[in-house]
Amino acid sequence: MTERRIVFVVFDGFQPLDLTGPHEVFHSAGGYACEVVAPRPGPVGAGSGLLVHAAHGVADLDPAGTDTLVVVGGEGVDRARQDEALVSWIAAAAAGARRVASVCSGVFLLAAAGLLDGRRVTTHWAREEQLAREHPEVRVDCDPIFVRDGRVWTSAGVTAGMDLALALVEDDLGREVAHAVARRLVLFLRRPGGQSQFSVALWSRQPATDPVRAAVTAIHADPGARHDIASLAAHAGLSPRHLQRRFTAELGVPPAAYVERVRVEAARRALTEGDEPVEAVARRHGFATAETLRRTFHRRLGVAPSEYRARFRSATALAGALPDHHIAQEGEPV
Numbered sequence: 001m002t003e004r005r006i007v008f009v010v011f012d013g014f015q016p017l018d019l020t021g022p023h024e025v026f027h028s029a030g031g032y033a034c035e036v037v038a039p040r041p042g043p044v045g046a047g048s049g050l051l052v053h054a055a056h057g058v059a060d061l062d063p064a065g066t067d068t069l070v071v072v073g074g075e076g077v078d079r080a081r082q083d084e085a086l087v088s089w090i091a092a093a094a095a096g097a098r099r100v101a102s103v104c105s106g107v108f109l110l111a112a113a114g115l116l117d118g119r120r121v122t123t124h125w126a127r128e129e130q131l132a133r134e135h136p137e138v139r140v141d142c143d144p145i146f147v148r149d150g151r152v153w154t155s156a157g158v159t160a161g162m163d164l165a166l167a168l169v170e171d172d173l174g175r176e177v178a179h180a181v182a183r184r185l186v187l188f189l190r191r192p193g194g195q196s197q198f199s200v201a202l203w204s205r206q207p208a209t210d211p212v213r214a215a216v217t218a219i220h221a222d223p224g225a226r227h228d229i230a231s232l233a234a235h236a237g238l239s240p241r242h243l244q245r246r247f248t249a250e251l252g253v254p255p256a257a258y259v260e261r262v263r264v265e266a267a268r269r270a271l272t273e274g275d276e277p278v279e280a281v282a283r284r285h286g287f288a289t290a291e292t293l294r295r296t297f298h299r300r301l302g303v304a305p306s307e308y309r310a311r312f313r314s315a316t317a318l319a320g321a322l323p324d325h326h327i328a329q330e331g332e333p334v
Contacts (some may be wrong), residue, residue, distance in 0.1 A: 002173065003033040004067040009090060009109070010038050011083070013076020016046040017158045018103040022070060023163035024115070028181045029169045032282055037061050039086050047075040063093035068168065073104030073124070073157070081112040090113065101153040101168065103161035105281060111135045119149040144302065162187060182286035208250045212234035215247060219259055223266040224286040227259045247327045259286070263302055267293060271309040 003223035006026050008019055016229040019036070026032040038044045040052035045051055067094040069092060079205035080086060091113040094100045102110050107123045108131065110116050123131055141147060146155035156166035166187070169279035170178035192315040218235040221226055232247075232255055233240040248254045253261075270276060276284070282305075290305075297305050 003031055004069045005015050005065055006032050006070060007032045007066045007093060008034065008036045009069070009071040010036055010044050010052060011080035011086065012045050013047045013079065014044065014072050014074035015104060015158065016048060016050045017053065017108065018161050019052065021159065021162040022103065024185060025162055025165035025181055027168060028184055029173060029177055033171065039083055040313060058089035061116050063089055064096050065099045066093045069093050069097045069100045071102045071106035071109045073102070073106040077105045077108050081109050082150035087112045094128060099151040099153060101164060103164065104156050104157040107131065111138060115152065117151055121148055121149065121152070121154040121156065122147045122156055209246065211238050211243070212247050212250050215255070219262050223263045224284050227286070229255055260296065263287065264296060267305070268308065271305055281305070
């Protein structure tokens with residue numbers, strides 16, 4: 001079987017896990033030949049000081065024949081995208097590649113190469129505003145951990161690159177191989193792309209005043225309870241209009257949106273940690289019906305509740321799919 005050629009692009013100041021995580025996923029799956037290219041061949045320093053040897057520089061590696069181009073991110077990406085030779089090589093390699101991917105802030109190099117016009121992409125949440133500001137031609141969505149738009153795949157930061165690589169392996173070799181790789185690498189759950197980058201603790205600001213804090217505490221104490229603006233205002237000791245204004249100012253989202261996010265996160269945990277039917281999960285977490293939960297999951301996560309549960313549990317269900325010591329021996333069909 002002909003190996004698929006995966007070419008990773010690195011640069012001074014790259015994030016090492018953006019390279020090593022996906023690289024290990026492809027190596028473990030078998031059937032891939034991985035190469036590393038940099039502006040110049042030789043040692044390339046990661047942002048943490050780790051040195052990685054790039055066998056090729058852009059001047060000596062033919063971009064033709066690349067199956068999948070993977071551009072990593074890191075603190076050095078802002079300097080790297082000023083390197084015209086590197087950006088031109090990425091554009092040439094992408095033109096003939098079957099698919100193109102970026103991890104974290106590597107998306108800035110894809111944008112510099114003109115590969116993202118009109119496409120929906122993601123990146124690390126800390127770079128969202130910069131990407132949207134500098135590239136208005138790109139549709140930035142920093143909630144998912146990875147996004148596929150045609151042949152272009154983009155992911156959030158660091159460990160999300162491994163989720164992206166597993167999705168690419170699944171696209172090539174099937175779900176069982178991808179899940180077996182996840183098991184071998186002790187990735188307990190292979191997260192679907194619609195999984196949010198943010199838990200409530202990460203995406204929300206903290207309340208600045210006691211009244212808003214009281215409302216937030218009530219929401220988290222029982223996500224499935226009645227949390228309309230009148231009920232929350234009673235917890236806060238404010239008028240509904242006053243709470244609406246102060247809540248939005250302090251947390252950056254209106255009360256209704258905050259309640260929905262908390263409920264979705266609680267429902268996600270229930271789906272992956274318990275055996276309740278979807279209908280029961282919906283009722284217990286404040287969704288009137290299973291259909292309401294389904295619509296909300298599709299809008300926020302891009303996946304149905306039942307599929308979310310199945311995909312999060314599938315790595316355990318397939319625990320014995322392939323042997324531990326190797327996923328695919330050289331020459332074996334996969």
